[in-house]
Amino acid sequence: MNRNVATIPQDLIAALKKAKHVVVFTGAGVSAESGIPTFRDSLTGLWERFNAEDLATPGAFRKDKELVWGWYEWRRMKVLQAQPNPAHIAIAALATLVPKLTIVTQNVDDLHERAGSTDVLHLHGSLHSPRCATCGQAHILPPGIPVEPEGGRRLSPPVCICGGLVRPGVVWFGEDLPVRELRQAFEAAQKCDVLFAIGTSGLVQPAARIPSLAKQAGACVVQVNPTSTGLDRECTWSVRGAAGEIMPNLLQAAFGRTA
Ligand code: APR
Numbered sequence: 001m002n003r004n005v006a007t008i009p010q011d012l013i014a015a016l017k018k019a020k021h022v023v024v025f026t027g028a029g030v031s032a033e034s035g036i037p038t039f040r041d042s043l044t045g046l047w048e049r050f051n052a053e054d055l056a057t058p059g060a061f062r063k064d065k066e067l068v069w070g071w072y073e074w075r076r077m078k079v080l081q082a083q084p085n086p087a088h089i090a091i092a093a094l095a096t097l098v099p100k101l102t103i104v105t106q107n108v109d110d111l112h113e114r115a116g117s118t119d120v121l122h123l124h125g126s127l128h129s130p131r132c133a134t135c136g137q138a139h140i141l142p143p144g145i146p147v148e149p150e151g152g153r154r155l156s157p158p159v160c161i162c163g164g165l166v167r168p169g170v171v172w173f174g175e176d177l178p179v180r181e182l183r184q185a186f187e188a189a190q191k192c193d194v195l196f197a198i199g200t201s202g203l204v205q206p207a208a209r210i211p212s213l214a215k216q217a218g219a220c221v222v223q224v225n226p227t228s229t230g231l232d233r234e235c236t237w238s239v240r241g242a243a244g245e246i247m248p249n250l251l252q253a254a255f256g257r258t259a
Contacts, residue, residue, distance in 0.1 A: 004228075004238050008246070012237050013254045015220045019193040021100040024091050025185075025210050029199020029225060031111050033085040033244035036078055038199075057173045061133075065165060066154035072168040073146045073155050076127040079109040080145045086258070087198065087243035088115035090251050093259045097251065102188035104181075106200060106207050108170045121181040121188075123207050125170035134164025177206065189213040198224040198243050202231035211235065 003009070016022070028038035039052055050071070054060060061068045084092075092115040095101040103112055104121045110128055112120045130139045137160055158166040171177055186209075189195060195214035202208045211234045215221045223231050223238040224246045232238050239246050248258035 003236070004232075004240060008239060008250050008253050009237055012220070012222060012239075013250070015194055016098070016250070016254045019098055021102070021188070021192040022094065022098045023102045023104060023185075023188045023192040023195040023210075023214065023219075024094065024198060025189075025195060025200065025207075026091075026103070026105045026107060026112070026198045027200025027202075028107060030087050030091075030105075030243050031082070031085070031107055031109055032199065033087065033242060034082040034109075034111055036082055036109060036111075053173060056170070058175065061167060061172075065157050069157035069168070070153040070155035072127060072130075072170070074153070075108075076141075077146045079111070079127055082109075082111065084111045084115035085244045087247045088112055088117070089259045090247035091198075092116035093251060093257070097255045097257075102184075102192070104185040104188065104207075104210065106204070121185050123171070123177050123181055123185060125168075125178070127168065127170065129169030130158075130166050131169050132160035132162060132164040133167040135160060135162040137162065138169075139166040182206065185210060186213055189219070190217040192217075192219050194220045194222065196222045196224060197231050197235070198247070200225070200229070200231070202229050202234075 032038050055068055055071050088111045091103065103117050104123060105112060106124050108125055108127045110126065130141060131137060132139060139158060139160065160166055189210045190213050192214060195211060197211045211221050211231050215234050220236045221234055223235040224243050226240060226242055252258045
């Protein structure tokens with residue numbers, strides 16, 4: 001039975017305090033308060049006339065590699081200009097407050113890591129790990145923040161030493177997720193006592209299975225999201241609100257500290 005709550009329930013606090021293994025499963029909403037547009041928000045500025053799903057595919061890259069590379073460099077620039085928000089910081093602190101914490105993210109930013117989290121399982125790859133589309137060799141990006149593409153959105157992707165094109169290190173629609181990360185994420189969901197689903201619409205499989213795997217295995221599932229999602233029915237509690245506000249408040253209520 002899903003309980004929509006605006007304040008943090010006492011039984012959630014009790015469950016968190018006695019949990020031996022907690023999983024935090026995040027989506028784009030956890031980075032929203034860092035200024036990073038969520039995936040299904042309308043694209044901003046230069047990208048407002050594009051549909052994200054039409055840029056994040058192998059076919060889009062084959063069709064217009066400069067447009068796709070320019071979009072990912074724009075997204076990487078936004079991330080490098082952003083800072084972790086109180087949600088990322090509270091999630092990083094949670095690792096010091098519970099016996100075992102597993103962080104699984106659908107996000108391709110590194111804000112969890114920059115908040116101090118380690119061993120983050122990235123199910124959809126990372127903006128910071130481009131690779132050669134031909135030989136798979138990792139490509140080292142120049143340091144610093146990429147300059148906003150002059151006059152618009154196209155940028156030529158780098159060329160690998162093998163002659164192949166460098167592509168973003170993210171999982172595109174139609175591509176397989178990394179096997180090790182997905183297996184570890186499913187295993188953690190099936191073994192944990194409490195799973196937080198934070199800032200995700202729960203629309204994209206197979207990641208969206210994670211909360212139901214936890215619930216079927218007997219865990220308490222807590223959703224943190226200002227709006228209702230398809231995950232509502234999987235959740236023990238749906239705490240309505242912004243992650244950057246809810247997560248520090250939850251840590252304060254359960255452990256007497258926010259970071
Ligand atoms: N705090 C918590 N949740 C928030 C906040 C916030 N401050 N702001 C927005 N949200 C919620 C929105 O209500 C929405 O439910 O975050 C969710 C973001 O949903 P999406 O944009 O669909 O992002 P996500 O669920 O991560 O998408 C999953 O789909 O397109 C693919 O690969 C892409 O990783 C992405 C995946």
